[in-house]
Amino acid sequence: MSDRPTDNREQRTAMQEQTMTEIGQLDYRPRKSRIGAWIGAVVALGGFTALSFTLGAQTSEGGTVTWADQAGMIGLGAIGAGIALSFLRLRVRADAKGIEVVNVTAKRFFPWQVVTAINFTDKMTWATVELADDDEMSIMAIQVSDKERAVAAIKHLRALLEQSRS
Known part of the structure; x- marks a missing residue:
């Protein structure tokens, strides 16, 4: 029985030496921020798109909302989504x-x-x-x-x- 702990220690030391000399490369990307980036992009694009269709035909001061205004709102959502997706890098x-x-x-x-x-x-x-x-x-x-x-x-x-x- 007294030989066994020594053998285990020698095996662990040998394993540590082997892993230290054979350390491979690392390619790491975060997990939670990638999920957050996708959620943020969907919320930004979806929210601004939905908002563009709920503006109505006239503003409270009597101005009109045109298709260009709606496209601009969707464009703002796309910009927000792009910023959120930049965290995928x-x-x-x-x-x-x-x-x-x-x-x-x-x-x-x-x-x-x-x-x-x-x-x-x-x-x-x-x-x-x-x-x-x-x-x-x-x-x-x-x-x-x-x-x-x-x-x-x-x-x-x-x-x-x-x-x-x-």
Whole structure:
């Protein structure tokens, strides 16, 4: 019986060493914000479309509502839907070479040599990548709302960062 715990410890150590040397790439997209983006887009487009048909033929001051006004309302809904759908871009990719962060308006690649840390604390809405020049960039794809998935992604990123340093 005394040999068994030692064997288990050796097996766990061997498994940890194997997983550290064979860390694969990460391609992560948030789940809950993607759902929210689709819901927001449907609400914006559907709401403005419905509103355009309920305006009536005349305004309270006696003006008329034309088809152009209705098209304009639908256009506003389409713009709102487009803004909501821009959150579908959120993504983080990482491999042995570095990390690529895709936010709503920016896409940046950082080689591991310039990355000093991957931060994600309880008080943060999303993760950040800390750079060697004391700059940092938000990783909006890794959000606190995704809970365990986000934590697993952070652990994967930190393992890739650690692997790059060895």
